[in-house]
Amino acid sequence: MKIKCLIVDDEPLARQLLQNHIAQMDMLEVVGQCSNAIKAAEMLRTTAVDLLFLDIKMPQITGIDFLKTLKNPPCVIFTTAYREYALEGYELDVLDYLLKPITFDRFFKAIERYYVRMSPRETVVRPAAVPEESIFIKTGTRFHKLNAAEVLYIESIKDYIVVHRQGKEKLSAKYKIGDLEEDLKDKGFLRIHRSFIVNLNKITAFSAQDVEIGAVQLPVGNSYKEYVFKVLKVS
Incomplete structure (x- = not known):
């Protein structure tokens, strides 16, 4: 048509x-x-x-x-x-x-x-295989060690980030999401929006417009759409 x-x-x-x-x-x-x-x-x-x-x-x-x-x-x-x-x-x-x-x-x-x-929404059958690694988030003078496998997604709110974790409390820290993106790019994480980085292993469904992690739906930014869709299609 x-x-x-x-x-x-x-x-x-x-x-x-x-x-x-x-x-x-x-x-x-x-x-x-x-x-x-x-x-x-x-x-x-x-x-x-x-x-x-x-x-x-x-x-x-x-x-x-x-x-x-x-x-x-x-x-x-x-x-x-x-x-x-x-x-x-x-x-x-x-x-x-x-x-x-x-x-x-x-x-x-x-x-x-x-x-x-x-393009129709697709269910992620085989998420990208990512080794479990640790990441460190600095809050004040302290560094918090996080298992990458427990992180669902990371949200940027003004000058802060909020780490959404599976079965645990959120962790907030003063951090630039762009700097964190650089730290996480080889650990199975993907920037999908100026405000969101997601754990590839936690994605349950996606389209060119959004990404689902369980019941949470996160938007895909216009400037990220082509790259995000390309990465997820081959994951």
């Missing part, structure tokens, strides 16, 4: 460029074009849409404000000439952020991300 695309942009030339890019890929189909968010809202109520190409700076309602109103939005790719909205787009979990003028090469990569995200 073809991927049904809706283009929302107040610039006719920008809409035409996207239409031309889409026409070069057999698996994509344009089901509509809108010059503003109000018309887009009407179309989304009556038309099935898989992928929304959404401009940010538009009259009446911005693309960001429009996306926030949607309860069950399709996958969204922001299209804009302004870099400063990238962080907010990340927080809204959009699929990609394309800067105008959009080249076909960059457009193609965004479509590849769509396929990665829409």
